[in-house]
């Protein structure tokens with residue numbers, strides 16, 4: 001249940017952790033019997049206890065499905081729930097508990113609830129919490145929105161549109177027909193920039209009616225929320241008119257159009273009743289327009305007329321007493337009173353017509369029976385006006401809430417139009433293409449790009465190198481290449497393209513054909529999770545187990561450096577077995593980045609696997625990353641060159657080259673024996689011992705290189721000689 005929008009949905013789930021990760025609820029209700037069971041077993045692996053949500057145990061009676069039915073019928077004021085769909089006992093029990101909890105916690109101010117919806121399981125692509133984090137869908141590397149897929153793709157102009165876009169990214173669809181319905185709507189906006197501009201301008205100017213409605217239904221709303229409904233619903237009508245002009249709109253747009261209208265009576269009432277810009281709170285008053293209510297107008301004119309009468313009285317008193325500085329004033333303690341300077345005041349005090357109220361340092365205060373009477377009448381009129389206005393607010397609020405369902409539908413239509421137009425605008429601006437989604441097992445991306453990395457590179461005036469990916473025949477790709485060559489980027493861009501496509505967005509590629517994924521798994525080897533007390537390798541293996549147990553032939557699995565968290569041969573063997581299993585048993589599509597070169601041999605033995613490598617060029621001992629994916633395995637890992645790029649001291653680089661050379665010599669001796677031989681061959685401190693002669697040689701070479709013998713005088717040549725000798729002695 002989303003209490004801010006009143007949406008409520010139930011579903012039977014088979015992967016609770018994944019669904020909780022998608023929904024990221026702030027609170028979870030459980031029956032106290034189940035809860036006690038977990039506590040007793042200290043079972044902290046339960047997904048609900050793992051999620052950041054607050055877990056609230058609730059009496060078992062709240063979950064009783066028979067009383068749930070009655071509770072729901074009462075709430076929706078229907079005689080049977082059949083009109084909403086067919087609910088299982090379990091679903092009724094969950095709905096009943098939610099409704100009961102709302103009744104307990106929101107006493108007297110229950111939010112408006114839309115009719116409950118049944119979500120079919122398998123409606124959404126399964127993406128577990130680790131994958132969401134790893135792919136940075138809604139939070140970036142710093143834990144904020146920045147750098148996330150959401151931040152990069154969000155061009156919405158309304159709160160509702162932004163919320164919907166985030167929800168869609170969190171739950172990509174699996175049904176190609178539904179995905180294409182969204183894509184059809186998006187294509188309309190992508191192709192018609194005038195329409196997109198118009199609709200977005202209107203949306204941007206429209207107030208958030210969903211929020212206003214929810215505030216009003218929770219009794220937190222004020223006159224400004226009513227005005228938001230008035231203006232927002234007017235905007236919705238204007239948008240509907242703009243859409244009406246379209247010939248043959250896509251189905252989703254046509255449906256949105258019908259959801260936008262039908263509020264004329266309400267907006268008419270609100271327009272007549274409210275001032276143009278009413279205050280936030282009802283108790284601030286003066287928000288009902290003049291002429292809307294005769295009783296209010298009467299009370300107000302009495303209140304305002306009395307103020308005129310006061311001014312009359314003041315000038316009359318002035319002339320009667322002859323005291324020109326005399327004033328009639330008001331404060332909260334005395335109400336209205338007459339104030340004069342002390343000297344004339346003392347004379348006035350003797351006049352029986354004036355009743356003395358207060359003596360100040362330099363003034364005296366009086367009242368008269370006439371003023372006291374006026375004071376009462378003014379106060380009464382003012383309070384009458386306020387009471388009347390509050391009552392009118394209440395009536396208007398009820399009138400608005402009577403159309404709550406229709407208003408909520410309009411808000412949904414506006415959010416849908418905003419999210420769709422925003423993605424259309426993005427697709428047009430970034431040259432994204434429409435993906436082809438079907439039930440095949442294709443995964444063919446041509447010239448795909450990583451939207452977030454590309455945006456960062458573009459901002460830095462660099463270009464992103466697009467890459468193809470085709471998992472049709474060879475379903476598993478083993479990607480090798482040095483660190484920093486772009487392996488992770490390639491892996492993730494394909495996952496993100498699948499997510500975008502199944503959300504109903506166009507994608508950063510020249511073409512994309514994807515057989516809809518049922519689940520997506522993405523892992524990086526040995527990510528740190530020490531905070532939760534698991535060793536990194538343990539976490540990696542728990543996550544790998546999930547993938548092996550849950551991925552199907554319809555899933556996409558992305559593993560970046562699997563098996564990295566343990567000793568080489570351990571890690572390699574596990575990675576080997578995992579890949580074989582995914583290939584033979586799970587049959588999923590997959591991309592694996594590895595720097596175990598041994599794994600590339602696996603590709604030859606598996607019928608549906610192949611090797612791919614990140615292309616690099618070598619230039620004068622340095623390495624240049626080309627960011628291109630090419631067929632075949634990388635022949636070398638270039639670790640030493642990468643280390644050099646990172647600025648390791650030259651002596652260390654030289655030493656590493658030396659060790660590598662010996663390791664690579666292909667000694668007949670294998671494994672540990674080979675290593676031991678090298679250790680014996682290369683005394684531990686050889687690198688350090690060799691360092692001094694190395695560094696000066698470079699300096700000497702550099703200095704010599706900068707000398708031009710023909711240009712030197714004998715004296716300068718002599719000095720240069722000393723300098724060179726000095727370098728050697730250093």
Ligand code: ADP
Pocket residue numbers: 453457463464465466481482483484485486487488489490627628
């Ligand atoms: P790896 O996983 O191989 O260590 P990354 O994928 O982390 O490498 O990429 C390292 C950096 O290279 C990225 O941060 C990005 O700046 C750049 N890069 C990666 N792929 C591309 C690409 N296709 N085009 C341009 N630059 C890229």
